[in-house]
Amino acid sequence: MEKEKTTEKEIQNLNEVTVRFAGDSGDGMQLTGTQFSDTTALFGNDLGTLPDYPAEIRAPAGTLYGVSGFQVHFSSEDIHTPGDTPDVLVAMNPAALKINLKDLKPNGMIIANTDSFDMKNLKMAGYDSNPLEDGSLSNYKVFPVPITSLTSNALKESTLSTKEITRCKNFFALGLTYWLFNRPIEPTLEWIKDKFSKRPELVEANSTALKAGYYFGDSTEIFTTRYQVEPAHLPKGTYRNISGNEAIALGFVAASLKSNLPLFLGSYPITPASDILHYLSTYKNYGVKTFQAEDEIAGITAAIGAAYGGSLAITTTSGPGMALKTEAMGLAVMTELPVVIINIQRGGPSTGLPTKTEQADLFQAVFGRNGEAPIPVLATSTPSDCFYMAIEAARIAIKYMTPVILLSDGYIANGSEPWRLPKPEEIADIPVKFVKDKEGFAPYNRNEYLARPWAVPGTPGLEHRIGGLEKAHITGNVSYDPENHEFMVRLRARKVQNVQNDIPDLTVIGEQEGELLVLGWGGTYGAITEAVKKAQKDGLKVSQAHLKYLFPMPKNTKDVLKRFKKILIPELNLGQLATIIRAQFLVEPISLTKIKGLPFKTSEVYNKIKEIFGGNNGR
Amino acid sequence: MEDSIDVKEVKLTAKDFASDQDVRWCPGCGDYSILAQVQRTFPDIGVKKENIVWVSGIGCSSRFPYYMSTYGFHGIHGRAPAIATGLKVARPDLSVWVATGDGDLLSIGGNHFIHACRKNVDLKILLFNNRIYGLTKGQYSPTSEKGKITKSTPFGSVDYPFNPISLALGAEATFVARTIDREPKHMQEMIKRAAAHKGIAFIEVFQNCNIFNDGAYELLTDKETKADNVVILEHNKPLVFGKEGNKGIKLDGFKPVVVDLTDGKYSVNDLWVHDEHDESPARAFILSQFTEIPNMPTPIGVFRAIIKETYDAGVEDQIKRITEKKGKGDLKSLLYSGNTWEVN
Secondary structure (H helix, E strand, O other): OOHHHHHHOEEEEEOEEEEEEEEEOOOOHHHHHHHHHHHHHHHOOEEEEEEEOOOOOOOOOOOHHHEEEEEEEEEOOOOOOOOOOOOEEEEOOHHHHHHHHHHOOOOOEEEEEHHHOOHHHHHHOOOOOOOOOOOOOOOOEEEEEOHHHHHHHHOOOOOOOHHHHHOOHHHHHHHHHHHHOOOOOHHHHHHHHHHOOOOHHHHHHHHHHHHHHHHHHHHOOOOOEEEEEOOOOOOOEEEEEEEHHHHHHHHHHHHHHHHOOOEEEEEOOOOOOHHHHHHHHOOHHHOOEEEEOOOHHHHHHHHHHHHHOOOEEEEEEOHHHHHHHHHHHHHHHHHOOOEEEEEEEOEOOOOOEOOOOOOOOHHHHHHOOOOOOOOOEEEOOOOOHHHHHHHHHHHHHHHHOOOEEEEEEHHHHHOEEEEEOOOHHHOOOOOOOEOOOOOOOOOEOOOOOOOOOEOOOOOOOOOOEEEOOOEOOEOOOEOOOHHHHHHHHHHHHHHHHHHHHHOOOOOEEOOOOEEEEEEEEHHHHHHHHHHHHHHHHOOOOEEEEEEOEEEOOOOOHHHHHHOEEEEEEEEOOOOHHHHHHHHHHOOOOEEEEOOOOOOOOHHHHHHHHHHHHOOOOOO | OOOOOOOOOOOOOHHHHEOOOOOOOOOOOOHHHHHHHHHHHHHHOOOOHHHEEEEEOOOOHHHHHHHEOOEEEEOOOOOHHHHHHHHHHHOOOOEEEEEEEHHHHHHHOHHHHHHHHHHOOOEEEEEEEOOOOOOOOOOOOOOOOOOOOEOOEOOOOOOOOOOHHHHHHHOOOOEEEEEEOOOHHHHHHHHHHHHHOOOOEEEEEEOOEOOOEOOOOHHHHOOOOHHHHEEEEOOOOEOEEOOOOOEEEEEEOOEEEEEEOOOOOOOHHHOOEOOOOOOOOHHHHHHHHHHHOOOOOEEEEEEEEOOOOOHHHHHHHHHHHHHHHHOOOOHHHHHOOOOEEEEO
C-alpha cells in the first residue's frame, strides 16, 4: 500500500453528509457509529446521531429483524437532526441493505460487504438474486468491497481465531469511511488501545483492520473521490460530544455539587434508561450513591427514603417502570419530599418497543396517579439540554419540596451532539436549607413558596412523623377531616402551580405573531427547528415554540397561542400535548402524529407546514 | 488528654419515647405490648432519640411510627424495607427500624424483605405476626395455616403458609429471632439484641389479634401449656424444655428428636447445643422447621447471629476507596472529562 497515492484522489467539498452504518446486531455497528461520531465531533463538525437497534441482544445473523443501524449527520453548519435520508449506506450484509435501502437518497452511495452477499444470506434477506449484480441498484453508486476477506488478509499474521479475526471487520469498514470523509484515525487508535488494554492481540488486530480499511480507500481504484466537510463555525469554547443519558447523569452530579447535597440514585435497569445508572455508578468519587434495586418500586421508594434523609434523590426508568412507580410518586407528593423521577420514554404500551423512541407517556406524567397528585413535569429537547434540565428538575424539587418528573426519550437518550461546555461558575447554586431550630417548627409549616420545611432525621428536637395518609395543615398529624382534606388538596395544587412564577417564558422563534406556530415538546425539537427554518426560507410565515415545562406551563403560554391563527403540534403519540393544550387554553391545534418508534424526519414536519399553508398562503 | 468535662447525660425513660398521638389499636391487641417493650428498651440501646427512625408500610402494625416520639415514616404497602434501605444507605449514621405485619412484609413486600436480608442492610425489622389481615378486616394472610376459614376463604384456605424464620434464614439474614407478645421480658431482650447487631436484624413477634384471629398462639402463651410447647434458644445451651425441664431435643442426622430426660436413657449431654454463631444457616433452618413437625416445641430466641459486612458500610467503604484513588471530584473535572476540543 502506497500512502502517497492519497493526493491523486479528487477531494470534493460538501456542506453536510449523512452516513448510516448497518449490519447484524453482532457486527458492532453501534460501536462503529459511535466512534465515527466522536471522531467527527473532535474534527469540529456539528452533528446529530440516531442509533437504531433491535431489542434482542444478538438476533440470528443475517435476519431482517437482527439489523442494527447507526446514523450520523455531520455538517459545517448548525444542524439539529441525524438527517432524513442518508447519503451513504455502509451495508455489512444483504439484510442491512434490504432494510435500509428505502431511506437512502437517490443516487446515494452504497458500500457493501460483498463477502456476505452469498446465497444463504441473500435468501435470508428475501432476495431472489444478488442486488449488487442484477442491476436493481442502478439508481445508486454501488461500491462492492470484500470487507470480510480484506480484513482476514490484513490479519493473516494474527494469532487470533478466525472468528475473532472476522469480528474485526467493522474496524475495516470504519477505516474506509474515515478515509472517504477525510477524518483522522488517531482518536480511534487511542480508543482501541484503551478499550482492549488487557488483550494486546486485540489492540493489534483492530488497529491493523482500521488502518487497512483506511489505506484500502487510498489504494483501490474503485474510489476516485473523497469528500471533505469543513468544521462548523460553532461558537467559541470547549466542546465535547455528549449523549442525552450521559448529559442527564452529569446534570444531576452538577446539581448535587451546586446544592451541596449527596446524590442518591435508586434505579432498576430498563432500556433506554439504564445508561444513566451506568454513568452515575462511575462517579463514586463525587460521593454519588447508586442503588440498583430489586425492582422499580424499590428504586423509587429507596429514593424517597434517601430524600427524607437529606439527599438529592433521583430515580431513573422508562414507561413500564414509571407505571410501577406510580403509587410511590403519590407518597412523595403527600410527604412533600424532593425526588426527581426520570422517564426515558420508549414505545408503549406495556413492554412495547424497548429500543425505539416515542413520546406517549405525557398523559401518564401529568395525570397518571390516584387522587389529586400534581407533580411538575419537565421535558428535555436535545442531548445537551438534558444537562440543564436535570439541574432545573433538581432545583424545582428542592425549592418547592415536591417530586418532579423529567421526561426524555430514547432518541435524545442515545443520540449525541457536540456540546459547548459551560464554565462551572456559570451554573447557579441551588440553595438548600435544612431546618435546625426547634422554635416554631412544625412539619407542615410553609414558607413563601408553600414548601414545607426539610427537617432531616438526626436533628435534635425536630422528631416528627410523615407518611402517605392525609396530613393536617401545619401539624402534619394524620387527619380525616373533610375541610382539611380539601384545603390540603388545593394547597398542594397551588404549590405546584406556583412553579409557574419561577420558570422562563415560552419563547417564540420567528415572527411573534402570525399565521402558524409550530409548538413542540421533547425530542421533536430538532426536526421541528429544521422544518421551520426551511419553511421560513420559503417565505412562509411560520414560527416555532418549544415547551420544556409541560406542567405547569409557562405563564405566557396562552398569550403566545392566541397570537397565531393556527397551531401545529407534531408529536410521537396520538396527540397528547394537543389534547392538553385544547383542554387548558380552548384553542384547536392541528395534530401531526407519528407512532413508528422513530423520530420525525424534517421533511415530515416541513410537508405538513406546506400543506397547512396550502400553496402560497401566508407568503 | 481531653479536657475533663462533666457531662451528665439525661437518662431517658419509656415515656420519652411515647409520642403525643392517641394509640388507636383495638383494646387487647398484642401490638400494645410490642410498643411498650420498645419504649421500655429504647432508653438503653445507646442511640440518641433524634438518630432513630421508624419506617412502616400499611396495616395495624404500621401505625407504629406515629406512637413513637422518634423520627417516623409511614410508607406504602409492603415498601417499608425499601424506604428504610434508601434512608440507611443515604444516612448510615441513623438507627433505622421497620415495623411491619405478616401481610405487609411477606405478601406485598416479600421481594423487598428478602433483598434487604440478602444485602445485609443494617435495618431492624420487627414483624408483628398475627397470621391474619387485621386492617382490611379479616382475610387470611401469607402466614395463615392451610385450611384457615376467613372472609376470603369461606371454605378454607388452600394456600401453604410462609414460615417467616425459614424465609429470613433462606435469604441469609445475619440476625434472626422470634419472641411472643405475652413474654415482655423475652421480647425486651430480643429488641436489645437486635439493636446491638450490626446488619439486618429480623425479629418475628407472635402477636395476638383478639378481633380476627384470637388465640392463634394460645398453646404458646397459656400458663398450662406453654412449658411443653416452647423451647427457649440460648447460645451454647442444650435444647431443654418442659415443665420441669424434663424434655430435650437431640439431633439425629438432620432430624430433630424429642427425648425424655427422666427415664435415664438420655441426659443433657446428649442434647443439641444451640450455636447462634454457626456460619451455616443450615442448623438454624432445622430449628425454624420445628413448627412444621407435630409435637415439637416452638423455639423462641435468637436462631442466628453472625457478623458480616453490611451493605451500607460496603457502599461507604467503596466511595472512600475510589475517592482516595481518584481524588474528590469537582465540577470542572466532571464537565471537562472525556474527549474535548477547542473552537476558537
